[in-house]
Amino acid sequence: MDTEGTQDAQHTAAPPPSAEWRPDPAVPRPAAPHTPPRPTAPPAMPTAPAAGPAGAPPALLTWLRTPRPAAAPGIWSYGHRPRAVKEPERIPLRQLISGAVIAALCGWLLWSLLWNGYLGPYWYWPLRLLRPDSWAAARTSADRTAFMVVTNAYYGLWILGIAFFFGRLGRWPELLRRVLGPVLRRLRDRAPAAKPEPATDPAQWPELRAHGAPDAADKLAAEARTGAMNDVDVARIRRAWRSVRAGRNSLASFTDTVLRHGAAACAHPSGARDLAHRTAQHDLLAHQVRIGTAADHPRNPYQHRGSGCALDPRVLGTSLLAVGPAGSGKTTRLVRPVVEAMCLQALAGQCAVVAVGPAGSSLGPDGAFDVVVRIGRPDPDCDLDLYGGTTDPDEAAGVLAEALVGDLAEQLPGGDSRRAATALAQLLGPFRAAHARFPTVPELRELLDGAPPAMAALRTALEAAGGHPLLRELDARARQSQRPGDVALLLADRIALLDRPAFAGFFDPTGATRQVSLRSLDHPLRVRIELPERGHAEASRILARLVLAQFTECAVARADRSLFACLVLDEAAHTITAEALRGLQRLRSAHAGAVLTLRSLDDVPETLRSALLGSVGCRMAFAGVTPWDGAPFAEVWGKEWVETRDVTDRQIIAHGAGMKAFHLVRQLVTGKAATSKAITVRTVERERWSASDLANALPAGHAVLSVTTVEGEHAPPVLIDLRP
Structure with a gap:
């Protein structure tokens, strides 16, 4: 059956156990085969134990049945308990206890006065109206019983009335909620949850049963109970079922595949059903990865405090920019969890991910990717297509010009790279017409240098191929x-940075090497590209701009946008250009997004810094940013109206010997002079996070994050504790 692309992407040497799987020759094979064995137990689910006590349901069933209530963007929804939007007025616990004790003493005193008759006999009058006078003599047992019942009931009503009055006065209900509430919640959480009805139990696959696939539902439910299924299997099969409901696949084919392969049905072409090791918490049903916890800080909105913070394709589709100095945790606490989440979602047939970073960066183990491209390393297993897999010379020229001179666009005539793209197109078009391929790096360098032998050879080959209309391009190039x-x-000088011995085995368009093309983003692809930052810093920046330009071009040009395409660029210094910003803005409507990290905004041209923060929907400032880096964040996050209180203490002047003695005793007891307080409440406008706060008030291991969804829903900046 057609599995909506889940079986059309990268393939390994060993195909998965699915008869419908067909490899795609257009997509390269991974660097090393990776076919993990069929799991015998599910992996640890988010916030769920990996193995429960004897007789307890498997962790997968608990994970499936855990509620995921609707929450604001960026909140971890697995088991989330929504809070009020505004913080309720909280009285200090000490004041609550003292008020409750005083109210209880007052109530006991009033009852004592009533019981002992100090307040007179008037409170007995209603009782005398309710009982006959003959009951007071109590001559028979029935009269004595009736007398005791009515009398005790009357006393009980008074006690309840006094308790209700003084309980409200002393805030007893709030005190009980504050003291006993946490204990009762812990006891409730420890109590075994009631098993839901089969019609609503996610572990029973009710959607399949309701739409004509009960046999497949029984098979999958049995796999979940026996521990042969994991969360990736659930997400992958649910996606395949959605393709059936959408009419892209047949119900009979889906049922047959599930009955034959069970939890391994519709597997990823690599055969992998999970990652060997996870470093973060993931919820594949909500497509989320948890990156931290919102701090209990006054600057944080009340509904966010204490809740988990998570990222998902809905917010990453607006792209994310993270700024922080080296060692602040951008790679280990943000990039690595996001890459891991995208790889898991790729195994579930929901995502295609391209992770780019310097060699040695912790973007994940090799086994987590289908392809690992190590540029500049000897004996490469896979190569990078310099031209992005396109056959259009103009498109290839535009992308390549952005990579070569995009950072110098302001210094070029016209203020952009269009003239550079034109010069490249004048050479790439004739060369492809003559040789049915694009030139290699040395060949392109010679042509850009205008070497007479190279230009003459190209003209001769073009004439032999009958490409006379393109001879005008060569003539125009010769005149210019x-x-x-x-x-x-300038292009020749820049391309010379890639014409080095270290890159001799790369960027070969002749077909002698296996190349990764970002044209395959409509497949659940997992790619990691290592850049040669050490010793080839400028070449590394060119390649980073090349990958960014190819990704934005290919992601938008996809015919099938059902997969979320994600580019993670760790250390995006000197890659942000005006054209790159225009590409980032187009990703939002193409079901794609990018995650960019910077050590400082100084790595971005000053004229583009505000545009960069405006182009991305998610912004993240890590602890340690400088005030001049924090100022643009403070500006884009804006201001809010807050209520401030000014308290003024004024000493009370006692008049008379009695008051003076009272004030003296009070000062001896409390250690403070008697004062009266004047409170002024004002509403003022204040920056949510000022540049000074970002530079000086963020604790180590924390960051401030604001997110926006592709639908336009947004959340204010939240201080997050990123530490595990």
Whole structure:
């Protein structure tokens, strides 16, 4: 059956156990085969134990049945308990206890006065109206019983009335909620939850049963009970079922596949059903990865305090920018969990991920990816397509020009890279027409240099191939090369950075190497690209811009956008250009997004810093940012109206010997002079997070994050504790 692309992406040497699986020759094989055995037990689910006591349901069933209530963007929804939007007025516990004790003493005193008759006999009058006078003599047992019942009931009503009055006065219900509430919640959480009805039990696959696939539902429910299924299997099969409901696949084919392969049905082409090791908490039903916990801080909205903070494709689809110095935790506490989440969702057939970072960065083990491209390393297993897999010379020229001179666009004539793209197109078009391929890096360098032998050979080959209409391109290139300040010379200098011995085995368009093309983003692809930052810093920046330009171009050009395409660029210094910002803005409507990290905003041209923060929907400032890095964040996060209280203490002047003695005793007891307080309440406008707060008030291991969904829903900046 067609599995909506889940079986059309990267393939390994060993195919998965699915008869419908077909490899795609257009997608390269991974660097090393990775076919883990069929799991015998499910992995540990989020906040759920990996193994329960004897007789307890498997962790997978608990994970499936845990509620996921609707929450604001960025909140971890697994088992979330919504809170009020505004913080209720909280009285100090000490004041609650003292008030409750005083109210109880007052109530006991009033009852004592009534019982002992100090307040007179008037409170007995209602009782005398309720009982006959003959009951008071109590001559028979029936009269004595009736007398005792009515009398005790009357006393009980008075006691309840006094308790109710003084209980409300002393705030007894609030005190009980504050003291006993946490204990009762812990006891409730420890109590075994009631098993839901089969019609509503997610572990019984009710949707399949309701739409004509009861046999498949029974098979999957049995796999879940025996521990042969994990959360990736659940997410992957649910996606395949959605394709059936959408009419892209047949019900009979889906049922047959599930009955034959069980939890392994519709597996990823690599055969993997999970990652070997997880470093973060994931909820594949909500597509979320937890990155931290919202701190209990006055600056945080009350509904966020103490809740988990998570990222998912709905917010990553607006792209995320994270800024923080080295060692602040951008890679280990943000990039690594996001890459891991995208890899898991790729195994579930929901995502395609491209992770880019310097060699040695902790983006994940090799086994978590289908392809690992190590540029500049000897004996490469896989290569990177310099032209992005396109056959259009103009498109290839535009992407390549952005990579080569995008950071120098302001210095070029016209203020952009269009002239550079034109110069490249004048060479790439004739070369492809003559040789049915694009030039290699050394060949392109010679053509850009205008070497007479190279240009003459290209003209001869083009004439032999019958490409006479394109001879005009070569003529135009020859005329422009004679003008002072020809952009081709700058392009030749830049392409020379890739024409080094370390890159001799890379960027080969002749087909001699296996190349990764970002044209395959409509498959659940997992790619990691290592850049040669050490020793080739400028070449590494060119390649980073190349991957970013290819990703934005290919993600938007996809015909099938059902998969979420994610680019994670760890250390995006000197890659942000005006064209890159326009590409990031187009990703939101293409079901794609990018995660970019920077050590400082100084790595971005000053004219583009505000535009960069405006182009992304998610912004994250880590502890240790400088005030000049925090100022743009403070500006884009804006201000809010807050209520401030100004308290003024004024000493009370006692008049008379009695008051003076009272004030003296009070000062001896409390250690403070008698004062009266004047409180002024004002509503003022204040920055949510000022540049000074971001630079000086963020604790180590914390960050401030604001998120926006692709639908436009947004959450204010929240201080997050990223520590595990």
